[in-house]
Amino acid sequence: MKNPLKNIGPGTLVAAAFIGPGTVTVCTLAGVSFGFELLWAMGLSIVATIVLQEMAARLGLVYGKGLAATVKEQIQTPWLRVAAILLIVSAILVGNAAYEAGNISGGVLGLQTIFKEAFVTLVGFQFNYLSLLIGVIAFTLLFIGNYKVIERSLVALVLLMSISFVVAAILTNPEWVNVLKGVFLPKFPSDSLLTIIALVGTTVVPYNLFLHASLVQEKWSGAQQLPAARKDLYISIVLGGLVSMAIIICAAGIEQQNIANAADLAKGLEPLYGEVSKYVLSLGLFAAGITSAITAPLAAAYVARDCFGWKKDLKSARFRVVWIGILGLGVVFSSIGFSSIEIIQFAQVANGLLLPIIAGFLLWVVNKKSVLGDVRNTTFQTIVGLLIVLATLILGLRSLYKVFF
Template sequence: MGEKASTVDWKTILKALGPGLIVTAAFVGPGTVTTTSSSGAKYGYVLLWALTFSVFATIVLQEMSARIAIATGKPLAEFIRTSLSKNPTINKVAAALVVLAIGVGNAAFQTGNLTGAAIGLNTILGNSALLWLWVIAIIATILLWTGSYKIVEKFLTALVVIMGFAFLIDMFAAKPDWGQVAVHLVKPSIPEGALTIVLALIGTTVVPYNLFLHSSSVLEKGWKGWEGIKIMRWDAGIGIFLGGLFSWAIMITAAATLHPLGITIKSAGDMAIELEPLLGKWAAMFFALGLFAAGMTSAVTAPLAGAYAIQQSLGLPRDMKDKYFRLWLMLIMFAGLGFGTMVFATGRSPIEAIIFAQAVNGVLLPIVAWMLLYAANKKEYLGEYTNGPITNVLGGIAVITATILGIRLILKALGLM
């Protein structure tokens, strides 16, 4: 109990920050930018509370995933494959589902990540969005090919700082009604017709592949025991809160500038265009910079998370330099690049690929969330690190919400919503 009650000093926490910021780098992508922008433009500040709930749910689920990894020495996908059930057939089926859903879903999401980053960079530098698409994909590929977790973590951390700076600058420039912001951050309210976007706001933050990415990242850091779990909790709380802060900033900016004028948007690129006459060209450039950083970070984390999950589900080495690990990276990266090239070459929207990825997530999210909650209660493996009553209540709320979200995403993909 003495170890459990021990404290960790701030210097240690700040020095250790990383995996939580990688989670933020992953979930604040072009999809998040688009969803929060359109929500703020259409409903003003009213749906800020949905992001507050999303941050809470993400912290709860990510903490469980990372705690399982620290307690057992196994990342989530490996734990599912080897220890979820005493029946090996169930474990193999669960692992196969992870491989299929994460592999296919992340390849589809990668299309949106690369195109979003390219649109942001093209807004700033001009030339050709298709050119920037390839440049971004090549940079992300080189970064991941190094096989160095430390290099990837530092790169993503730097981009998260840039992204946050860009979105926060625009938020303060928009001069929002801070009283309304404070009220709606904690006051649940769903205007007529807004349920779909409420669930979309939750879905763009609570991302299933992040559960696999986070559990792998904490093991890369070498965190162990209660001290490691305490560091992990601070890291996750700080990192995910910052991701929520950036999402709030985007919605607040749209609510303060576009909503009063009745301007609605369909994409993050529209947001940058609409901001220019309202706040000036520099504000549009900052937003485009944030969009680029959001797309770039997600373009790195989607293949990384996919490779981790597939590699561990198949029982292959946990090594970023392993030939199969690199194979999964390249398959996801170039699937996104191929579809992204088609998007810009034909003038089509990447929305079809994104909707398909959301449908895959709709199937995967509730299944993984329930498996996660079940796994976190397996005392024979986690021992003193097993979920307590409070964690189970909080986790139950998050998992039930994930189930509702998953059903909604499937229905939307089938055209039934």
Template sequence: MNKLINVFKDLGPGPLVAAAFIGPGTVTVCAKAGVNFSYALLWALLLSVFICILFQGMAARLGVVSQKGLAQVMRESIANPILKYFVLAVSIAAIIVGNAAYEGGNITGGSMGLTSVFGTLTHDVGPFHFNFYSLLLGTIALLLLLSKSFVRVERFLLTLVVLMSLAFISTALIADIQWSEFFAGLFTFQQPEGSFLTVIALIGTTVVPYNLFLHASLAAKKWKGEEGVVKSKRDVFIAMILGGLVSMAIVVSAAESGLQELLAPHQLADSLAPLYGNIAQYLLAFGLFAAGLTSAITAPLAAGFVAKGCFNLNEKQEKGVVIFVLLVGVTLSSLGLKSLELIQFAQIANAIVLPLIAVVLLWMMNNKALLGNQRNTNIQNILGALVVLFAFGMSLKSIYTLL
């Protein structure tokens, strides 16, 4: 028991990274997968967990050994000026501008969780539609992001992640998992008609490039030395599996909800009450609220880390980027503005940057001068190369679909 307690005491940024990808977008994609295809696409989430363990583990190891963030290492390691500025420019576009667009979705998703329980709280001023829940979430996120104690922020987020995980997993258990279908969907490759884009979405919403930057920077703050590398590996393994379980729980809950179509994530919470009682609705609503709030905090953090590494910003300038991303998100959400074009741009930018950043990360993970005996093994390089090829194909398909 004491060993288990010590493991959780030693947890680092892994759960925060897991919370970063379990945002309202992930809730929506997983819920749609469950509504439209039941358990059949769970294997895609299992594949996503494997990719996350591989690449988030690399990013964390890079941060622990180098004591630098990924963007800073990129800036210092790429000698060719044209290649360097191209990589940094694409990273800036995808992470900072993209996260500003996604931030609106994060805050809106969290607001939907509150709306599902407490009803709407809005006010119309001329053509504008103010959502006070969005302002509330934005204020909470701002206070935490401006906190001078990162440990306090980390503990708050970790607590919220644990509660969110319990909420989603408990909802799935209440909804009565069909275990034979669950394991068939998990370990059998299935692609029902019309499911290809959903498979891409399930993987794309779990394996996101900004988490690589976030993980490296947070790991550098948390640990150092070979002992830190060992702890970071365990942290990544536990957190990514937990994140995968939460995503699978959402798929299961949606599959058992009886919904025929899902237009917004809060519909799932509303649909569970008649079937499994109000407790299921409240658990899922809280999970959606927590998913929105944690992503609303981690997205600006990641943008700040990237900007600092790319431009060598001081702390005040980094905070300015963080606040900018948050304010854009709050504005898009609280005014009810349609941010479809911005979100589409963010998706295109992320689709482009993922294989690019993965290639750069793989290259840096073989730098003996930077990592010494902690550089990649041959097996890690082979698996990483296969993932890069897969990500490149996924990017082409995503861009083609969006355009």
């Protein structure tokens, strides 16, 4: 009771991971295009995220191993085991490298709203030094290799991000009755299906399942810690959902339609609500970019560690090589001007292929008595999990269709 934030940590990192620039952009477009009418889709996405992340946390706490290590151990057929590991490693590493570039680019968008000129020319190439700045901050926190330092830094950044977007939403002075209708009365406006799919896809993130199962082991151990882990999860993910809804509400207050991303949202709010809107939103977008820029490389390193059986040490050379590689690729692709939209599209392909498979792996192992014993899934949890896997399969197919056709 003396320190209510004592047990807050891993769940906040998961929230920090899914509220990246992609989520900010999708929520912005949802609000601009459909007002409050798709708030219910974000609400359902948060419920699905809580269900899957609770399974991942339970696996890490009770079984004491990450999702990749558990899948590797439970698949008995050698060729299937090798195929599963190759799929997980390649998809997570490639997908996270793509997401990382988008994360850093998003953080840069936030800073560029304030710092206009951010390019320098070296050897005939233009480089965005703000990308390098975000990379250095992420590198420093990860290189320290202390879980508590990373956790506390991200908690502070998530609070900054949350306050920024919630304050920006309040500044728009929305009709709160209509907001509540948007949350609790599902509607399917014309041409909204792909936006609904995007809202789910940017919230239910596959690498977060690996990340959460590993992070809970850094903080707790044993089934007796499940109540604390669940409290952390519920508070953090609900907070993340409120932030995402605040972005939709904020964007719905913009009358003009030429809003393509959160940086445009900041500029769009400025004539109506003054300079304060620009700075509040810029800080929020910067925090969203940098928190995801830290968690994506961390998740990739955890997956590689579990798949190859490396020792549990955040400071080990192998662990560092993986996250440095992901972070480095993100900085390079962001700083030399690759289109963040194209990068996020590529990441959507990886996400579309990976999400239903990873959700299926998770549901399989948390139903095994040999893995979780008496705390394995109940019948109700299994039914809900199957519905989510089916939904993610449809999401994956539609994401692929959207990219290729």
